Amino acid sequence: xxxxxxxxPAAESGDVSAPAWAGDTEAWANRAFAVSAxxxxxxxxxxxxxxxxxxxAVIGVAAINGLVAVLFFARRPVVSxxxxxxxxxxxxxxxxxxxxxxxxxxxxxxxxxAHGLFAAGALLTLVALAWLGRSFGVMPALRQTVQAGxxxxxxxxxxxxxxxxxxxxFLAGPGWLAASAWVLLVPGVAWRIWAxxxxxxxDPHYQAYQQQVRSRLIPGVx
Amino acid sequence: MNGKGIGGLVVFIGIIVLLNVLSYLFNWGWFFY
Numbered sequence: 001x002x003x004x005x006x007x008x009p010a011a012e013s014g015d016v017s018a019p020a021w022a023g024d025t026e027a028w029a030n031r032a033f034a035v036s037a038x039x040x041x042x043x044x045x046x047x048x049x050x051x052x053x054x055x056x057a058v059i060g061v062a063a064i065n066g067l068v069a070v071l072f073f074a075r076r077p078v079v080s081x082x083x084x085x086x087x088x089x090x091x092x093x094x095x096x097x098x099x100x101x102x103x104x105x106x107x108x109x110x111x112x113x114a115h116g117l118f119a120a121g122a123l124l125t126l127v128a129l130a131w132l133g134r135s136f137g138v139m140p141a142l143r144q145t146v147q148a149g150x151x152x153x154x155x156x157x158x159x160x161x162x163x164x165x166x167x168x169x170f171l172a173g174p175g176w177l178a179a180s181a182w183v184l185l186v187p188g189v190a191w192r193i194w195a196x197x198x199x200x201x202x203d204p205h206y207q208a209y210q211q212q213v214r215s216r217l218i219p220g221v222x
Numbered sequence: 223m224n225g226k227g228i229g230g231l232v233v234f235i236g237i238i239v240l241l242n243v244l245s246y247l248f249n250w251g252w253f254f255y
Contacts, residue, residue: 024229028234029233032236033237036237037241039242040250043245061251101248102248125253
């Protein structure tokens with residue numbers, strides 16, 4: 001089945017008008033997020049050990065953060081932002097993913113298949129974020145619905161990529177601390193998806209998208 | 223600089239400091255999304 005893609009036309013959804021509070025503060029926040037992501041990308045490479053630079057857990061993470069930096073600079077203004085509890089929903093999964101990489105064993109000790117798994121997750125994430133383009137956001141907010149590319153397969157491909165990358169971190173060990181990070185991450189991602197969709201489903205375009213693409217994270221499963 | 227400009231600058235610096243401390247704690251291996 002060919003999905004009808006891209007985004008609701010600008011006149012109907014995303015670019016209509018930003019709320020009155022948006023503007024200066026939103027622009028400065030975007031710049032700060034962009035600069036921070038860029039610093040993280042550079043530092044990830046800078047701190048890589050000998051022979052680690054080209055490993056997916058270094059160059060892949062740096063590429064993701066570099067792309068995120070560009071998207072923060074370029075993204076659309078918010079049409080509607082979530083309530084505080086919805087905004088907080090991104091925290092457990094963000095902290096969980098940070099912990100997963102922090103607690104993983106030294107990269108040079110990873111088996112080859114763990115690097116391969118991480119590379120697959122990083123690639124999926126990069127493709128998903130690239131398709132999201134200017135609708136990119138971290139906290140639940142309505143910008144413009146994207147239904148193309150990996151978003152025609154599942155509704156949250158970037159989170160699937162994140163789960164694959166962190167699974168590689170866990171399996172490369174595995175240790176009980178890394179397993180704890182994974183345990184924190186899975187329900188964290190599920191909560192984040194639920195909070196996002198609670199907000200986004202107020203948009204008729206997103207409702208139609210939910211009918212069209214039934215799976216949130218894993219095709220045919222959930 | 224007016225109040226609005228100062229507010230924006232505070233947001234800018236505050237976010238950068240917070241996120242970089244978090245990034246450092248996570249060995250710069252944190253996904254920013």
